[in-house]
Amino acid sequence: MSGFEVERRDKENISCLYVKGFLDAHTAPQFEEAIQNLVDEERFKIIVNLCDLTYISSAGLGVFMGFIEDIRSKGGDLKLSNMTSKVYKVFDLLGFPNLYEIYEDENEAVDKYQKA
Amino acid sequence: MTVPKRIIVLGVLSFALIIAGLSISRLLLENNLPLADSIVSNLLIIFGINLIILMLFGLPRFQTLSTQKRLAVIGWTSGIFILFSLAMNIFMPDIITADYYEMIESGSEPINVIAVSALVYCTLLLASLLYIQLYGMILINQKKRTRLSFWFLYVIILSFLVMSSITKINPFSTGITDPEYLFEYFTIAVGILIIFLMVTNSYRNSWVNYLNKKQKIITLFTGILITLFMILVEELPGQNLQITLLTYSHSSGVFFSIIRLFFLIYCMMGIISLVLHLPTAGIFDRKVRQLTSLFQVSNAISTSMNPEKFLNMITDKTLEVVGANSSWLLMNDPGKNGFRLGAFSQVPKEILEKIKRDKFSTINNWIIKTKKPLVLHQLLQVKTPALGNEIRLIGGSLLAMPLLEENNNVAGIIYAWKESEFGFDEEDREMIQAFANQTVIAIENIALLEQRMERQRLQQELDVAREIQLKLLPKEIPVLSDEIEVEAISIPANEVGGDYYDFIKLDDNKWGIFIADVSGKSISAALYMAEIKGFIQSLAKLYPSPRDLMIKVNETLYGNIDRKSFITMIAAVIDLKKGELKYSRAGHSPLGYYDPDEDIWNFFQPPGLGLGLDKGDVFNNIIKEETIEFKPGSVFYLYTDGVTEVFDINNEEFGENRLQELLYTCKRESKGSYIDAILNKIDLFSSGGKLDDVTMIVVKMKENEAEKQ
Numbered sequence: 017m018s019g020f021e022v023e024r025r026d027k028e029n030i031s032c033l034y035v036k037g038f039l040d041a042h043t044a045p046q047f048e049e050a051i052q053n054l055v056d057e058e059r060f061k062i063i064v065n066l067c068d069l070t071y072i073s074s075a076g077l078g079v080f081m082g083f084i085e086d087i088r089s090k091g092g093d094l095k096l097s098n099m100t101s102k103v104y105k106v107f108d109l110l111g112f113p114n115l116y117e118i119y120e121d122e123n124e125a126v127d128k129y130q131k132a
Numbered sequence: 133m134t135v136p137k138r139i140i141v142l143g144v145l146s147f148a149l150i151i152a153g154l155s156i157s158r159l160l161l162e163n164n165l166p167l168a169d170s171i172v173s174n175l176l177i178i179f180g181i182n183l184i185i186l187m188l189f190g191l192p193r194f195q196t197l198s199t200q201k202r203l204a205v206i207g208w209t210s211g212i213f214i215l216f217s218l219a220m221n222i223f224m225p226d227i228i229t230a231d232y233y234e235m236i237e238s239g240s241e242p243i244n245v246i247a248v249s250a251l252v253y254c255t256l257l258l259a260s261l262l263y264i265q266l267y268g269m270i271l272i273n274q275k276k277r278t279r280l281s282f283w284f285l286y287v288i289i290l291s292f293l294v295m296s297s298i299t300k301i302n303p304f305s306t307g308i309t310d311p312e313y314l315f316e317y318f319t320i321a322v323g324i325l326i327i328f329l330m331v332t333n334s335y336r337n338s339w340v341n342y343l344n345k346k347q348k349i350i351t352l353f354t355g356i357l358i359t360l361f362m363i364l365v366e367e368l369p370g371q372n373l374q375i376t377l378l379t380y381s382h383s384s385g386v387f388f389s390i391i392r393l394f395f396l397i398y399c400m401m402g403i404i405s406l407v408l409h410l411p412t413a414g415i416f417d418r419k420v421r422q423l424t425s426l427f428q429v430s431n432a433i434s435t436s437m438n439p440e441k442f443l444n445m446i447t448d449k450t451l452e453v454v455g456a457n458s459s460w461l462l463m464n465d466p467g468k469n470g471f472r473l474g475a476f477s478q479v480p481k482e483i484l485e486k487i488k489r490d491k492f493s494t495i496n497n498w499i500i501k502t503k504k505p506l507v508l509h510q511l512l513q514v515k516t517p518a519l520g521n522e523i524r525l526i527g528g529s530l531l532a533m534p535l536l537e538e539n540n541n542v543a544g545i546i547y548a549w550k551e552s553e554f555g556f557d558e559e560d561r562e563m564i565q566a567f568a569n570q571t572v573i574a575i576e577n578i579a580l581l582e583q584r585m586e587r588q589r590l591q592q593e594l595d596v597a598r599e600i601q602l603k604l605l606p607k608e609i610p611v612l613s614d615e616i617e618v619e620a621i622s623i624p625a626n627e628v629g630g631d632y633y634d635f636i637k638l639d640d641n642k643w644g645i646f647i648a649d650v651s652g653k654s655i656s657a658a659l660y661m662a663e664i665k666g667f668i669q670s671l672a673k674l675y676p677s678p679r680d681l682m683i684k685v686n687e688t689l690y691g692n693i694d695r696k697s698f699i700t701m702i703a704a705v706i707d708l709k710k711g712e713l714k715y716s717r718a719g720h721s722p723l724g725y726y727d728p729d730e731d732i733w734n735f736f737q738p739p740g741l742g743l744g745l746d747k748g749d750v751f752n753n754i755i756k757e758e759t760i761e762f763k764p765g766s767v768f769y770l771y772t773d774g775v776t777e778v779f780d781i782n783n784e785e786f787g788e789n790r791l792q793e794l795l796y797t798c799k800r801e802s803k804g805s806y807i808d809a810i811l812n813k814i815d816l817f818s819s820g821g822k823l824d825d826v827t828m829i830v831v832k833m834k835e836n837e838a839e840k841q
Contacts, residue, residue, distance in 0.1 A: 074651030078696035111741030
C-alpha cells in the first residue's frame with residue numbers, strides 16, 4: 017500500500033488540506049488529527065483538496081462525517097475539491113454530493129467562502 | 133548395597149593368588165631352592181595386584197565420588213597406613229629380625245603363611261585404593277591425554293614390578309645398588325621414567341580450584357600432616373610396612389613403595405598448589421558466589437513466573453552477595469501511584485516504617501532525574517540538601533540502584549543498606565547492577581507474557597463473536613420458487629465482518645432480499661451488523677415498500693450509530709406473481725441486472741444516501757424506488773464493495789468493469805456457480821492477498837423452456 021500524507025495551507029481564515037495517497041482505516045487517524053487541529057484552532061472554514069488522493073475507503077469517508085456537524089454548527093464548512101473521477105465515483109455512490117459542496121477547483125471553493 | 137558377584141569373585145581370586153604366591157616362595161625356600169624364589173611367586177602376586185585394582189574399579193560408587201569425598205577417602209586410607217606402620221613398629225618390633233631365609237631355617241618365623249598373606253593383601257588393597265582415588269583426582273578436568281598418561285604410568289609400573297622381581301633392584305625404597313648387567317641398568321631407567329611420569333601426573337590437581345576457602349585450609353593442614361607422618365613412619369628405626377612387605381614378597385614391597393612415593397609426590401604438589409591458591413581464596417569464593425547467584429537469578433527468570441517471588445529473590449541475593457544488612461526493592465509505576473514496595477529482606481522495623489511512609493522519595497526523585505546509581509558511604513554525614521535530612525537518622529551506608537528499562541525509564545530501585553560506613557565497594561555496585569539488569573529483563577518478560585495471554589483471551593472472544601455472527605446470516609438459502617435459483621455467500625476478512633445479507637418471506641408471493649455493508653472493520657462493524665439485522669427483521673414486514681423501509685431504518689439508525697460510521701444497503705422485494713423486482717439503494721454498490729432480451733448487463737445506481745449519515749431531511753428526499761421486470765432468463769447480482777475493491781500487486785483495483793466482463797462470461801457459460809467463478813477470479817487477481825469482507829447474492833430466473841424450443 018502506498019502511503020498517505022496531509023499537508024495544510026492557510027489562506028486568511030480559510031484552511032486548505034491537501035490529502036495524498038491511500039485514505040483507509042489505517043491512515044484515517046492521520047487525516048482525523050489534521051482536521052481536529054483545525055477545529056482546535058477554531059478554523060472552521062475548511063477546504064479539502066483531493067487531487068492526489070488515489071483511494072478512499074468507508075473509514076476514510078467516515079472522517080468527514082465525524083466533524084461536519086460540529087463544524088457547521090460553528091458557522092464553518094467542509095468543502096471538497098479537485099477530486100479525480102475515480103474518487104468522485106465513491107463519493108457519489110454513497111450520496112455524498114448531497115451532503116457536501118464539491119467543487120472542481122479549489123479556487124471555486126475559496127470564492128464561495130469569500131462571498132458568503 | 134549389594135556387592136556385585138564379579139567383585140566377590142575378583143576379591144577371592146586375588147586373595148588366592150597372593151596366598152599361592154607367598155606359599156610357593158616359602159615352599160621353595162624350605163626346599164632350599166632360592167633361585168626360583170621370585171619369578172613364579174612374584175608373577176602370581178603381580179597378577180593378584182592387577183585383580184585387586186580391577187576389583188576396586190568395579191565398585192560403582194568409586195567412579196562417581198565428589199572431590200570432597202575422594203579427599204576424605206584418601207585421608208582415611210593414608211591414616212590407616214600410618215597407624216598400620218606405627219602399630220607394627222610398636223607392637224611387633226620382632227616380626228622380622230633378620231633375613232626371611234634365615235628365619236625359616238631357624239624355625240623362628242613368628243606368623244604363619246595365612247597371616248602373612250592377610251597382611252600383604254590388606255596392604256595391597258589399601259595401596260590400590262589410594263592409587264584409584266589418586267586416579268579419580270587426576271581425572272577431574274581431564275584433557276584428552278590425561279587418562280592415557282595415567283594408564284601409561286600403570287603399565288610402566290607393572291613392567292617395572294616384573295623386571296624388579298627378576299633383578300631385585302628397587303630404587304624406591306632400598307636405593308640403587310651398583311648395577312652390573314645391562315638389564316639392571318634398564319630396570320633403573322624404567323624406575324626413573326616412573327618417577328618422571330608420577331611428577332607429570334601430579335600436576336593435575338585442578339580440584340584445588342573447586343574448594344572454598346575453608347575447605348582449602350582444612351585440606352592443606354591435613355595434607356601436610358599426612359605427608360609428614362607418611363614420611364616419618366617409614367623412616368623410624370625398627371619395623372615398618374615397607375620392610376615387612378619387601379621381606380615377604382618383593383613385588384608387593386615394590387608396589388607399595390611406588391604407590392607411597394606417588395602419593396607423597398601428589399600430596400606435595402597439592403600442598404604447593406593449595407599454598408599458592410590460599411591468598412586469593414577469599415576473592416575466588418566471592419566471585420564464585422557472585423556467579424552462582426547470577427546464574428540462579430537468570431535461571432529464575434526462565435522458570436519462575438511469579439513476579440513477587442522473583443523480586444524477593446533479588447533482595448535475598450543482594451543480602452547474600454554483597455553482605456548487606458537489609459535490602460528492599462521499590463517498583464515504579466508512574467501511571468499509578470509512583471513507587472511501591474516490591475520486596476524486602478531483613479529490613480529493621482524503623483527503616484521499614486520509613487519506607488512505607490515516604491519510600492525514600494528524595495533519593496527516588498534524584499535517581500529518576502539522573503538515571504544513575506547512588507552510593508552514600510556515610511549516611512550520618514550526608515550534606516546534600518537534595519537528598520533530605522531524614523536519611524541521616526539511619527546511619528551506616530546505603531546503595532540505591534535504578535532498574536533502567538530500554539527506553540531509560542526507571543522501572544524501580546534496588547536498595548541495599550549496611551550498618552557499617554563505607555560498606556559498598558565498586559564490585560558490590562557492579563554486582564547489584566547485574567541484578568538490576570536481570571530484574572529488568574524479568575519484568576519485561578512478565579509483561580510480554582501478560583500481553584500474550586491478553587491477546588489469546590481476545591482471540592478467544594473474537595472466535596466466540598465469529599460463531600455468533602455466523603448465526604446472524606442465513607443458515608441456508610431459501611427456495612423462492614421453482615423458477616428461481618439463488619446463490620449467496622459472505623466471507624469476513626477477519627474473524628468478524630461488517631457485511632450482512634438476508635432473505636425474508638413477506639407473504640406468499642413476496643420475498644425481501646437485503647444486502648448491507650457497515651463502514652469500518654471488525655468488532656464495531658460486527659455490532660452494527662447485528663443491529664441492522666434486528667431492524668430489518670422487525671421492520672421488513674411492516675414496510676413492504678423498499679423505499680419506506682429504508683426511510684424507517686435510517687430514521688431508527690440515525691443517532692444510534694457512531695457519527696463516523698454508516699451503513700450502505702440495497703433492499704429489494706421480489707413479487708413472484710407480478711414478475712417484478714422493486715428495490716431501493718442506500719449508498720450501496722450498484723445492482724447488477726442481466727436483461728435477456730437485450731443480452732446486456734446493466735448496473736443500476738438510483739439516487740440514495742448511506743444509512744445513518746443524515747437525520748432524514750436529505751435522505752428521504754433523495755432515495756428512490758425502482759422497478760425492474762423479472763422475466764425468464766434474467767439475473768440479479770448484488771454485492772458489497774469487497775468484490776470490486778480488490779487490488780493486485782501493482783495496486784490496481786479490480787473495479788466494476790472487470791466485474792461486468794466477468795458476469796458476461798458467467799452468463800455465456802451459463803452453467804456452474806457465478807459466485808465460485810467470481811471468488812476464483814478476485815483471488816487470482818489479488819495473488820492470494822488479503823481480501824476485504826466479501827458478500828454476494830445472485831438471483832437467476834430460469835429461461836422459459838417453451839421459448840427456448
